[in-house]
Amino acid sequence: MRIRNKKLLLFVPAIMAFTLSTETYAQTKPADVPYLPPNAVQSVTISGEYIAVPFADIIGWRYKAVDGKMYRRQYNYSRQQWIGEWELC
Known part of the structure; x- marks a missing residue:
């Protein structure tokens, strides 16, 4: 019974790794699209086209220095x- 459990413990993770593997591809960003953080949008594929679906407004800080003051x-x-x-x- 112990040998069977050991074989099962070795076999199950191998099957899980094989079945749960996902394929990822790099996607280039067009030059006219402004920068957004990666978690800002969700990509949806409809008939081969990628459509960005925003969840909420992305708000961040912009900084500038004037006369040594930030x-x-x-x-x-x-x-x-x-x-x-x-x-x-």
Whole structure:
């Protein structure tokens, strides 16, 4: 019985690794698409075309230095527009 359990313990992970393997491919981004973080969109394939489905607005900070002082302002990457005003950080 012990030998059978050992063989089973070796066999099951091999089968799982074979059946659960996924294929991944690199996809190039067109030059006219703005940068978005990888977790911002979900890619959906419809008849061979990739369509990006946004989950929510992606908002991040933009920084600039003026006269040795650092300023920041929020930017909505999904809508490509500024949020609020520049503030000293």
